Amino acid sequence: MGKIIRRVTVTNPEGLHARPAGRLVKLLSGVKSSVTIKYKGKEINAKSVLSVMALGIDPGEEVEVIIEGEDAEQAWRIVEGVIGAG
Amino acid sequence: MPDEIRISVNASNIISEGYAYGILRCPVKSAVSSEGVIGLDELRKRVSELAERIAREYRGSALLEELGEVYIMILNDPLVWEEFEKRALMKGGKLSVGDIMEVRDCIINLLVESGNPLIMERQDDIRDLFSSLLSETAYPEIGKGDVVYVDELYPSDVVRFHREGIGAILSRKGSPTAHASILAQALEIPYMCNVPPLDEYCGMQVFVDALHGEIRINPANIEDIKSLLREYEAEKESLRKYSGMRFENVKVMANIGFLAEVDVAKKKGADGVGLFRTEFLFLNRTHPPTEKEQFLVYKRVLEAFYPDMVIIRLLDVGGDKEVPYLRLPKESNPFLGVRGIRALMRNEEILRAQLRALIKASAYGNLGILIPMVSKPGEVEYVRRLIEEISGTVDARGSFKVGIMVEVPSVVFSIEKFTDYIDFASIGTNDLTQYIFAADRMNPEVSEYYSDEDDAVLAAIKLVAEKMREAGKPVGICGELAGKRYMVEKLLGTGVTSLSVAPAKVPRIKKAVYEALG
Numbered sequence: 001m002g003k004i005i006r007r008v009t010v011t012n013p014e015g016l017h018a019r020p021a022g023r024l025v026k027l028l029s030g031v032k033s034s035v036t037i038k039y040k041g042k043e044i045n046a047k048s049v050l051s052v053m054a055l056g057i058d059p060g061e062e063v064e065v066i067i068e069g070e071d072a073e074q075a076w077r078i079v080e081g082v083i084g085a086g
Numbered sequence: 087m088p089d090e091i092r093i094s095v096n097a098s099n100i101i102s103e104g105y106a107y108g109i110l111r112c113p114v115k116s117a118v119s120s121e122g123v124i125g126l127d128e129l130r131k132r133v134s135e136l137a138e139r140i141a142r143e144y145r146g147s148a149l150l151e152e153l154g155e156v157y158i159m160i161l162n163d164p165l166v167w168e169e170f171e172k173r174a175l176m177k178g179g180k181l182s183v184g185d186i187m188e189v190r191d192c193i194i195n196l197l198v199e200s201g202n203p204l205i206m207e208r209q210d211d212i213r214d215l216f217s218s219l220l221s222e223t224a225y226p227e228i229g230k231g232d233v234v235y236v237d238e239l240y241p242s243d244v245v246r247f248h249r250e251g252i253g254a255i256l257s258r259k260g261s262p263t264a265h266a267s268i269l270a271q272a273l274e275i276p277y278m279c280n281v282p283p284l285d286e287y288c289g290m291q292v293f294v295d296a297l298h299g300e301i302r303i304n305p306a307n308i309e310d311i312k313s314l315l316r317e318y319e320a321e322k323e324s325l326r327k328y329s330g331m332r333f334e335n336v337k338v339m340a341n342i343g344f345l346a347e348v349d350v351a352k353k354k355g356a357d358g359v360g361l362f363r364t365e366f367l368f369l370n371r372t373h374p375p376t377e378k379e380q381f382l383v384y385k386r387v388l389e390a391f392y393p394d395m396v397i398i399r400l401l402d403v404g405g406d407k408e409v410p411y412l413r414l415p416k417e418s419n420p421f422l423g424v425r426g427i428r429a430l431m432r433n434e435e436i437l438r439a440q441l442r443a444l445i446k447a448s449a450y451g452n453l454g455i456l457i458p459m460v461s462k463p464g465e466v467e468y469v470r471r472l473i474e475e476i477s478g479t480v481d482a483r484g485s486f487k488v489g490i491m492v493e494v495p496s497v498v499f500s501i502e503k504f505t506d507y508i509d510f511a512s513i514g515t516n517d518l519t520q521y522i523f524a525a526d527r528m529n530p531e532v533s534e535y536y537s538d539e540d541d542a543v544l545a546a547i548k549l550v551a552e553k554m555r556e557a558g559k560p561v562g563i564c565g566e567l568a569g570k571r572y573m574v575e576k577l578l579g580t581g582v583t584s585l586s587v588a589p590a591k592v593p594r595i596k597k598a599v600y601e602a603l604g
Binding site: 009011012013014015017018019021022025026045047048049050051053054055056058059060061 | 152159160163164165166193196197200202204208211265345375376377378379381383385386
């Protein structure tokens with residue numbers, strides 16, 4: 001079991017609104033690890049598109065990502081790829 | 087034959103351009119029956135059927151497919167199912183329509199609580215999905231070529247109307263950033279929103295002019311309209327070859343108001359962005375956007391168009407807009423008051439953050455910074471001073487240009503006082519016209535006085551273009567006037583070096599430039 005806790009700045013210019021949130025959830029559906037996003041005191045399941053959207057994260061904001069599971073590294077690469085996409 | 091009725095629609099409500107002539111249809115969605123209960127298994131079955139239908143129908147463009155995918159994800163969202171299961175558990179495994187609506191409202195609440203206007207807008211998608219889940223919405227009376235009038239437009243409606251081959255959409259409500267609007271543009275269905283009530287005209291013949299903003303009920307000259315439509319369609323086919331054209335002495339650029347338009351502008355062949363409005367970043371929120379957020383947005387646009395130029399206008403608001411974090415006086419006449427650069431000078435910290443974000447982003451493309459509502463050279467000197475000061479503290483920056491909007495008559499008549507301080511100028515003909523004629527362009531009472539095609543406006547453009555040419559600096563036009571193709575030849579005659587127009591208009595204006603240069 002791997003566990004990753006990292007802070008990451010959202011550099012996707014669309015923030016984490018509908019389209020990037022959809023992309024994140026779609027890619028994460030292929031991993032087994034649990035993925036949690038912490039933002040402004042809220043903690044949500046990153047595999048729920050509604051939960052991710054409802055955070056309303058604008059570009060430039062920082063979030064904490066907590067990943068737990070056997071394929072944690074792979075999950076992290078997905079998160080980094082979508083959230084940090086320029 | 088009943089009389090023709092003409093209803094004008096403000097240009098800002100034209101979401102997707104085009105013409106249509108057909109019967110005005112006012113479909114009513116079948117009401118959701120509030121009776122009956124449904125088991126969880128039955129609900130799962132309905133959801134998977136709906137998901138299959140979406141996967142089948144949302145095809146043909148990347149945007150549509152992406153949207154369909156998000157919908158399917160929402161239908162299968164763990165949060166939605168948690169709520170369904172919770173309610174089913176309390177009621178012996180069965181859900182009433184009321185329970186399902188409660189889940190819907192609970193999700194909508196969640197989006198509203200985000201406080202983010204773009205996310206709040208997504209509640210339309212939720213309403214849309216849940217009503218598709220609960221009722222078979224059928225529009226039996228709609229057919230090819232009809233003009234559809236709805237109260238509110240949902241994305242699934244656009245997809246359905248597209249499949250039916252309807253001619254145009256008119257809606258009572260709406261906004262350019264709604265999914266439905268983006269879809270109508272992508273599918274090239276003429277669409278105008280915020281139109282006046284049309285219920286009394288249902289079933290009548292209607293001509294929709296989503297180019298100039300007019301609805302004609304029972305149009306009189308049907309033959310004229312038919313030939314206009316034929317020409318328009320024929321031309322549409324031939325336009326592609328003009329998109330990629332480039333001209334030596336004149337650029338056809340795009341006016342852009344939010345990020346989603348970047349791709350459209352690229353696709354339509356814009357030679358850069360002549361006007362990137364930044365108001366979308368600032369309006370409808372309680373705090374100003376951070377420097378970082380602005381930087382990421384500016385960087386995206388600059389990179390997308392590199393090596394072409396992207397002219398980004400500093401925030402242009404006045405007392406007519408409610409912006410809680412800006413110090414703006416209450417004024418009886420905000421269009422002759424504190425707006426544009428005048429407002430920014432009173433909110434220097436906002437201006438500083440925007441300039442910093444722009445200067446940082448300048449490393450990623452070919453940037454022009456545009457100062458709005460300039461009326462005195464001192465305003466340009468002031469911005470130049472700030473830029474110099476901020477530039478000293480930013481390490482990674484590129485070179486960039488600084489220009490002004492020419493929209494106040496005082497600038498027209500003393501442009502030579504400005505030329506030393508600016509690298510380019512952009513003539514905003516909408517405001518310039520209203521200031522020249524002293525006629526508010528939003529006020530229908532004085533619309534006869536507002537004419538941007540008048541010789542008075544052309545003389546002003548000519549004056550500015552001549553002085554700018556003498557100074558060896560480029561000058562563009564970025565108002566509605568630049569998008570009127572029958573005016574292109576005249577405008578080029580004034581000596582302007584660029585025309586900046588709505589993305590959808592780029593190919594037509596390129597064609598007009600090609601013909602004018604002959």
